Amino acid sequence: xxxxxxxxGIVCCDLYAKVTxxxxxxxxxxxxxxxxxxxxxxxxxxKYTSCMIYTETQKPCGGLLSEDAQKYFxxxxxxxxxxxxxxxxxxxxxxxxIHQNLLRKYRRYYLNVDxxxxxxxxxxxxxxxxxxxxxxxxxxxKTDGGVEVTVVSGGEEITVAGKYLIGADGGDSTVRKSIFPxxxxxxxxxxxxxxxxxxxxxxxxCIFDEKSTECCAWIIKKGDYMLFGGAFAAKNxxxxxxxxKERVENYGIHLGEPITTEACMLARxxxxxxxxxxxxxxxLAGEAAGFVSPSSFEGISRAMYSAEALAKAFNTKNPLKYYxxxxxxxxxxxxxxxxxxxxxxxxxxxxxxxxxxxxxxxx
Ligand SMILES: Cc1cc2nc3c(=O)[nH]c(=O)nc-3n(C[C@H](O)[C@H](O)[C@H](O)COP(=O)(O)OP(=O)(O)OC[C@H]3O[C@@H](n4cnc5c(N)ncnc54)[C@H](O)[C@@H]3O)c2cc1C
Numbered sequence: 181x182x183x184x185x186x187x188x189g190i191v192c193c194d195l196y197a198k199v200t201x202x203x204x205x206x207x208x209x210x211x212x213x214x215x216x217x218x219x220x221x222x223x224x225x226x227k228y229t230s231c232m233i234y235t236e237t238q239k240p241c242g243g244l245l246s247e248d249a250q251k252y253f254x255x256x257x258x259x260x261x262x263x264x265x266x267x268x269x270x271x272x273x274x275x276x277x278i279h280q281n282l283l284r285k286y287r288r289y290y291l292n293v294d295x296x297x298x299x300x301x302x303x304x305x306x307x308x309x310x311x312x313x314x315x316x317x318x319x320x321x322k323t324d325g326g327v328e329v330t331v332v333s334g335g336e337e338i339t340v341a342g343k344y345l346i347g348a349d350g351g352d353s354t355v356r357k358s359i360f361p362x363x364x365x366x367x368x369x370x371x372x373x374x375x376x377x378x379x380x381x382x383x384x385x386c387i388f389d390e391k392s393t394e395c396c397a398w399i400i401k402k403g404d405y406m407l408f409g410g411a412f413a414a415k416n417x418x419x420x421x422x423x424x425k426e427r428v429e430n431y432g433i434h435l436g437e438p439i440t441t442e443a444c445m446l447a448r449x450x451x452x453x454x455x456x457x458x459x460x461x462x463x464l465a466g467e468a469a470g471f472v473s474p475s476s477f478e479g480i481s482r483a484m485y486s487a488e489a490l491a492k493a494f495n496t497k498n499p500l501k502y503y504x505x506x507x508x509x510x511x512x513x514x515x516x517x518x519x520x521x522x523x524x525x526x527x528x529x530x531x532x533x534x535x536x537x538x539x540x541x542x543x
Contacts, residue, residue, distance in 0.1 A: 204311070205341045206231045209329050211317045211355055212348035214239055216466025216483035218302040220346055221310045223491035231311040231340055233331050234303075239350070240372045240442040241480075242400045242407060243295040244270065244384065248481035250291060260291065264301050266402045267292040267383065272541060274382040275534065278389040278427050280527060282534045285541040290384065292400065313338060320345070320358050326461055344494075345462045348487060351479075352445035353468035356456070363456040365470050368395055369417040370446040372409030373438035374402075381406055381433060390527050392424035395448075399433065408435055411446050411477065448474050451518065452511050457490075457503050465490045471510055475517040475524055485510055 206229045210217050213234025221232050243266055253260060270290040276283050306312065315333030322328075327345040331338045347355025356363060387397040387410070397410030408428070412420045425435055447467050449455055455470035457463060465471070466483030473479065489506035493499040523529045534540070 203339050203341060204231065205229075206311070207342065208344045208346060209233065209327060209340055209342035210310075210346040210348055211320075211329065212346075212350060212466070212468070213303055213312075214299055214348065214350060214466065214483065215302060215480050216350075216468070216487040217346070217348035218299070218306055218487075219484045220348055220465055220487040220491050221307065222305040223488050224310075225491075225495055226307070226309070228494070229309070231313055231342070232306060233313045233315060233317050233329065233340070235316055236314055238296045238442065239299065240370060240409070240444045241295040242372075242398055242409065243293045243298065243402070244400065244478075245291040245293055245298075246476075246478045246481055247289050248478070249484065250289075252481055252484050260293070261301060264293045264297040265291070266294040270384045272383070274385040276385055276387045276431070277527075277530060277534060278387060278431050279391055280531050280534075282531065284534045284537070286539060287541055288384075292383070292402070294402075313340070317349070317354060320355060322359070322462075343461060346490070347458070347462065347464040347468045348466050348483075349468050350444075351447035351467045351472070353447075353464065355462065356464055356468050359462045360456060360459070360464075363454075365447050365454040365456070366450045367414075367445045367447055368411040369414050369443060370409060370411045371417060371421045371441065371443045372407055373435075373442075374440045375406050375408060375435050375438055377401065377404050377406050378436050379434045385433075387424075387428065388525075388527075388530060389424055389427055392420050392427060394525065396524075397424055397428075399428075405439070411448070417443075446477060447472055448477065449514060449518075450474070452515050455511055455514065457500065457507070459500070463490055463499070463503065471507075471514070473517045474514065475520045482510055482514075 208230035210232040270292055272285050273288045274285055313331050313333050315331040317329050317331050319330035326343040328341050347353050349355055381399055383401045385399040393412045395411035400407045449470040465487040467479050471482035471486045486507055490503050493502035496502040523533050
């Protein structure tokens with residue numbers, strides 16, 4: 181407790197009251213204000229009350245909207261505003277294998293957006309009646325009637341109670357780890373740096389280098405800047421990242437001094453069994469559930485489709501059953517991506533594919 185010297189009370193005046201405990205009750209508590217959280221809140225039937233807890237910090241991301249993500253908006257007749265754009269449309273990915281000294285271009289269509297602005301724009305679709313709490317959920321517990329979540333927001337500690345909890349809290353989901361600790365999913369550490377553009381770089385390059393990572397890295401041009409990032413096994417991830425930067429420089433791509441560095445965990449399902457939708461009154465959506473491509477790490481479209489499916493499932497008598505049903509196609513696509521992985525990530529098969537020129541752009 182905090183003792184206030186000014187009015188000799190406990191937590192009694194604005195100046196000294198740093199901690200107040202409030203209890204609010206909702207049908208749904210949504211943790212996460214990324215694509216999954218925002219789309220779930222938007223699509224939830226208006227008969228329910230809900231609150232969305234989210235941090236407003238920049239989520240480390242390449243900010244590339246895949247064709248699936250573009251289709252999501254097109255099918256719903258939603259135009260993407262100009263202000264979220266970060267660079268011109270991408271129509272090609274330069275695939276570089278540093279260790280094997282191979283380069284190929286492949287046709288891919290992406291919209292290049294500013295991820296922070298994209299998330300802020302998506303949250304504008306969240307209905308007014310959904311209470312928004314900006315802060316970090318620090319404690320989650322199950323109760324007889326549902327769940328309780330403690331949030332630290334603007335120096336206050338708020339406890340909210342809900343009948344259902346939606347974990348839309350991304351690849352390092354606190355909901356998944358605290359409520360379903362045995363539902364493990366393969367994770368990598370993703371590190372990304374922003375650089376001032378000082379030489380010509382591809383709009384988008386996907387980089388493989390078996391000496392630095394079993395995953396991949398990327399360069400994405402963002403106006404006068406570029407992002408350089410990659411995914412690494414947790415052990416010695418920072419060293420692996422620095423080694424990769426050095427090898428990229430030696431390859432001829434000049435990075436320079438980083439302006440910012442960001443890092444986060446990235447979920448990468450090893451099999452479709454690692455996709456977990458939830459149980460009882462706790463559900464997972466988006467990357468928290470494991471809806472992310474294990475080959476390209478594309479997760480924005482999957483977050484939106486899965487969250488919409490979950491909201492729709494609450495219009496039925498058996499939400500979990502219908503959530504499973506509505507996401508069967510998403511799981512099937514992830515299964516296909518898993519089949520594709522060896523051709524991208526096994527150096528031997530990648531070399532065969534790149535040398536063959538199959539599906540590559542003629543040069
Ligand atoms: C470096 C990197 C680059 C990527 N590039 C791309 C790309 O170019 N295109 C693409 O499609 N996908 C990309 N992905 C994947 C994509 O970012 C995710 O799969 C997608 O954002 C998942 O959406 P989500 O809503 O499930 O989770 P997130 O977008 O991660 O959103 C979760 C939100 O919950 C909040 N949160 C988490 N914990 C708490 C808590 N305890 N309390 C309150 N709030 C919390 C976070 O702050 C975050 O805003 C990339 C991933 C990484 C790591």
